[in-house]
Amino acid sequence: MNLQTGTPAPHFSLSDETGAVRNLSDFAGQTIVLYFYPKDDTPGCTTEACNFRDDYSAYEKAGVTILGVSPDSPKSHTKFKEKFNLPFSLLADEDHAVSEQYGVWGPKKFMGREYMGVMRTTFVIGPDGLVKKIFENVKPADHSLEVLAAVRE
Numbered sequence: 001m002n003l004q005t006g007t008p009a010p011h012f013s014l015s016d017e018t019g020a021v022r023n024l025s026d027f028a029g030q031t032i033v034l035y036f037y038p039k040d041d042t043p044g045c046t047t048e049a050c051n052f053r054d055d056y057s058a059y060e061k062a063g064v065t066i067l068g069v070s071p072d073s074p075k076s077h078t079k080f081k082e083k084f085n086l087p088f089s090l091l092a093d094e095d096h097a098v099s100e101q102y103g104v105w106g107p108k109k110f111m112g113r114e115y116m117g118v119m120r121t122t123f124v125i126g127p128d129g130l131v132k133k134i135f136e137n138v139k140p141a142d143h144s145l146e147v148l149a150a151v152r153e
Helices: 043-054 056-061 074-084 097-101 140-152
Strands: 013-016 021-023 031-036 064-070 089-092 105-110 113-118 121-125 131-135
Touching: 013 074, 031 043, 031 140, 043 056, 043 064, 043 074, 043 140, 056 064, 056 140, 074 089, 121 140, 131 140
Parallel strands: 031 064, 064 089
Antiparallel strands: 013 021, 013 089, 031 121, 105 113, 121 131
């Protein structure tokens, strides 16, 4: 992980589930929860997304924007978002360039097989564009509540 708290969040420009291009600068002046997850509609990713969904009103009250990022396509994001009624944007990092910028693309192991993928990581970016907090090796079940506590600090 090369990104550290207190450093500027790397700029990005990614398509959301509708195909609209979203830039980090579109959210200037807001607190952002930028969460990177491996794959739409898989058990851990669904748990994580649904917990953010269930706590969404608390994030709204805190003035926080949630953005999910994975290597899936906008079409895949649309299905995932509709299936689980997710109230926030999902960004398509199909070439994993943004995941690499944020230092969350790397070797993973599953059932003895090694491959490259997204390491589940969340960044809280302050209204000033600086990284306020980094959650690595995220456990999906309690993650939303951890993040909510951090943005309320």
